[in-house]
Amino acid sequence: PLVLHVLGARPNFVKAAPVVRGLDELGVRQGIIHTGQHYDALMSDVFFADLGLPEPVANLGVGSGTHAKQTAALLVGLEEVVEAQEPDLVVVYGDVNSTLAAILVCAKLGIPTAHVEAGLRSFDRGMPEEINRIVTDSLSDLLFATSPEALSYLATEGVPAAKMHLVGNPMIDSLFAALPSLDSSRLEGIPARYGVATLHRPANVDTPEAAAELVSAVLEVSRQIPLVVPIHPRGRARLAAAGLVDGPGVKVVDPLGYVDFLSLVKGAALVVTDSGGVQEETTMLGVPCLTVRPNTERPITVTHGTNRLVTPAALPAAASKALADGASTPAGELPVLWDGASGPRIARVIAAWLKGENLSP
Ligand code: UD1
Ligand code: UDP
Numbered sequence: 448p449l450v451l452h453v454l455g456a457r458p459n460f461v462k463a464a465p466v467v468r469g470l471d472e473l474g475v476r477q478g479i480i481h482t483g484q485h486y487d488a489l490m491s492d493v494f495f496a497d498l499g500l501p502e503p504v505a506n507l508g509v510g511s512g513t514h515a516k517q518t519a520a521l522l523v524g525l526e527e528v529v530e531a532q533e534p535d536l537v538v539v540y541g542d543v544n545s546t547l548a549a550i551l552v553c554a555k556l557g558i559p560t561a562h563v564e565a566g567l568r569s570f571d572r573g574m575p576e577e578i579n580r581i582v583t584d585s586l587s588d589l590l591f592a593t594s595p596e597a598l599s600y601l602a603t604e605g606v607p608a609a610k611m612h613l614v615g616n617p618m619i620d621s622l623f624a625a626l627p628s629l630d631s632s633r634l635e636g637i638p639a640r641y642g643v644a645t646l647h648r649p650a651n652v653d654t655p656e657a658a659a660e661l662v663s664a665v666l667e668v669s670r671q672i673p674l675v676v677p678i679h680p681r682g683r684a685r686l687a688a689a690g691l692v693d694g695p696g697v698k699v700v701d702p703l704g705y706v707d708f709l710s711l712v713k714g715a716a717l718v719v720t721d722s723g724g725v726q727e728e729t730t731m732l733g734v735p736c737l738t739v740r741p742n743t744e745r746p747i748t749v750t751h752g753t754n755r756l757v758t759p760a761a762l763p764a765a766a767s768k769a770l771a772d773g774a775s776t777p778a779g780e781l782p783v784l785w786d787g788a789s790g791p792r793i794a795r796v797i798a799a800w801l802k803g804e805n806l807s808p
Pocket of ligand 1: 456457458484487490511512517545575576647679680681723
């Protein structure tokens with residue numbers, strides 16, 4: 448049997464690496480299809496190198512565009528390559544447009560699918576990712592959840608329990624694997640004590656108004672602690688136009704590779720973000736995280752971790768408090784099964800499924 452992984456964007460690569468490794472160890476034949484949704488070397492190649500991912504069997508080169516144009520290109524490209532490869536199972540990750548397109552294509556071709564990171568919900572349909580999550584989960588045959596509340600959301604939406612598996616968080620497997628390599632001295636020109644800011648949500652960076660409000664709050668934080676800002680290409684121009692540029696207390700850098708970025712985060716006194724994955728990584732690393740969003744699909748990082756949701760207006764005061772409180776210890780017990788063994792767990796379920804067995808959830 449053949450398993451294909453459809454990957455397109457930075458966080459997909461991080462989540463897939465442990466699953467690919469787990470399947471390798473079980474001798475399952477597999478391949479990666481890279482959609483090309485992310486294509487800059489610093490958004491793609493560096494992750495294959497840092498995470499030890501094998502070369503994709505195909506790169507569709509779909510690139511950027513409006514949601515309709517990008518999704519349309521993904522559908523057309525994926526249909527052709529998936530039909531040609533004849534996989535027995537296609538594995539999709541997270542909530543990006545490549546995930547949505549892959550699940551639609553496979554559902555129409557009658558090819559079984561597995562969704563890694565199923566059941567996350569922000570209950571905010573203004574987020575493109577929320578739409579992708581709902582559609583993806585409704586069409587998946589195997590659903591792998593990172594946290595218990597995901598299972599109850601899926602049950603509410605009518606997903607049968609037999610399809611769901613609570614397996615923990617493969618993004619945390621990648622973090623555990625990288626831990627021995629994390630060292631902030633590999634980065635040049637970083638202050639001794641610093642914060643990190645990373646911002647790319649459309650609601651924060653896509654309009655000049657939102658960008659202006661956010662940047663003014665971030666600059667206020669930079670007067671409390673110097674900030675290093677690895678900039679996602681999506682927000683580069685608008686955040687710069689709003690004043691987020693190199694200056695006293697602010698160092699804007701290109702997107703960082705995986706090991707460089709986590710090295711930076713591990714050594715930070717504070718992280719300001721709107722990323723999904725970074726909320727989880729800071730929870731595991733015990734670094735205080737302020738998430739500039741009205742909601743999160745990862746509430747476990749608030750209840751069991753170091754994450755707090757803030758508005759731009761509340762960010763400076765929240766930063767000052769987080770810095771005064773010092774290195775935060777997680778609020779409760781760390782999330783269950785975030786133990787570095789999620790990839791092998793997922794691989795075991797997939798390998799059994801390929802033999803016609805359903806490992807009990
Ligand atoms: C996508 C995901 C988002 C995820 C993020 C991870 C969707 C709908 N969104 O958002 O959930 O959090 O990836 O990083 O799938 N660009 C480049 N180089 C690249 C890639 C993108 O310059 O290699 C620029 C282009 O101007 C592009 C813009 O970034 O238009 C947005 O890229 P896109 O993939 O559409 O969405 P992201 O904002 O990256
Ligand atoms: N990341 C990285 N370099 C950066 C910013 C993020 O390697 O400059 C990593 C981060 O550690 C995490 C993943 O990219 O593993 C998260 O991706 P992103 O924030 O782009 O997407 P989201 O999680 O919001 O979908």
